[in-house]
Amino acid sequence: MCNSPLSYSLIFSLSLSPRLGRRGVLVVGVGAVGGVGVALHFVRRLVVFLALRCVQAVLVQGIYVTGWTLAGELFPPRWRCRALIAFGMTRPLGVALGAGLGLSVQHWRGITLAAAVPLLVSLSYCWTIxxxxxxxxxxxxxxxxxxxxxxxxxxxxxxxxxxxxxxxxxxxxxxxxxxxxxxxxxxxxxxxxxxxxxxxxxxx
Known part of the structure; x- marks a missing residue:
């Protein structure tokens, strides 16, 4: 849902990231996705749930593209390909860990909360990026x-x-x-x- 590359490219890559910086947009996006994930845990209405999931989908894609850009710009050309391949591997790894999380937690509310809390915790060391x-x-x-x-x-x-x-x-x-x-x-x-x-x- 709302998983359009055009959406996050327009909002993050072309609008916010060039003006606010890669790290700034990355940190704001991580915090927003974590906050929305916590909110999803307490939602009771389907319409609100779908709206928040749509927002979360756009933000997640924006985080991925901004992080990809930051990784590519931090590494020299001869190491850039390897760095981006390693960065790209984090996504399927996260999906695999998500499957394990789903088997452990079972209930969807617990899954959303368990996936959101680490994002909020990561804000405590965002200054290292x-x-x-x-x-x-x-x-x-x-x-x-x-x-x-x-x-x-x-x-x-x-x-x-x-x-x-x-x-x-x-x-x-x-x-x-x-x-x-x-x-x-x-x-x-x-x-x-x-x-x-x-x-x-x-x-x-």
């Missing part, structure tokens, strides 16, 4: 991007290349500041994008 360096550079936040890169380098015990800071300044000054703001119209600005958008919407 680094913001996308690319997003920071497109917004002119070079200093913050440099701090995050140094922190990642220190945690992985890998020194940054000598030319890293100069390269970062070059990207911020000559490349990423030219990136336009995304909007809903981006999906329809060229014939090819319009065709792909319609095809993807139809397939889902």
């Amino acid at each position: 680094p913001e996308s360096l690319r997003w920071l550079l497109t917004r002119g936040k070079t200093k913050r991007a440099r701090e995050i890169a140094q922190h990642i380098s220190a945690r992985n015990h890998r020194p940054l290349p000598p030319t890293f800071h100069a390269h970062l300044d070059h990207l911020a000054a000559h490349e990423y500041l030219r990136v336009p703001w995304g909007s809903i119209c981006t999906l329809f600005c060229t014939p090819r994008l319009r065709r792909h958008t319609i095809v993807v919407l139809y397939l889902w």
Whole structure:
């Protein structure tokens, strides 16, 4: 229900994520999905239940796409494919764990609550997720991007290349500041994008 890629692409990828940051949208989405899951546990009316499930479906897809974007932007090109494959494996793993959860809990109200509580708990360590360096550079936040890169380098015990800071300044000054703001119209600005958008919407 409401599992349309167009829905979450318009709301998250093109509207909120470029403006609020990948991590900000991810954290808000996780909190919202967890909150809606807790609310579903206490719902008594079918219409309200269906409406909340529709909202939850859109938010879940937005979390997935935003997390995918963040993972792709944090890793260098030679590691990006592996990182995204590993990220993609989390979804079927979650579905498998959900099946085990359903066998253990049985009642659907307990399942919704058991699935929502870990999401709310994860908000306590959301500060450990680094913001996308690319997003920071497109917004002119070079200093913050440099701090995050140094922190990642220190945690992985890998020194940054000598030319890293100069390269970062070059990207911020000559490349990423030219990136336009995304909007809903981006999906329809060229014939090819319009065709792909319609095809993807139809397939889902």
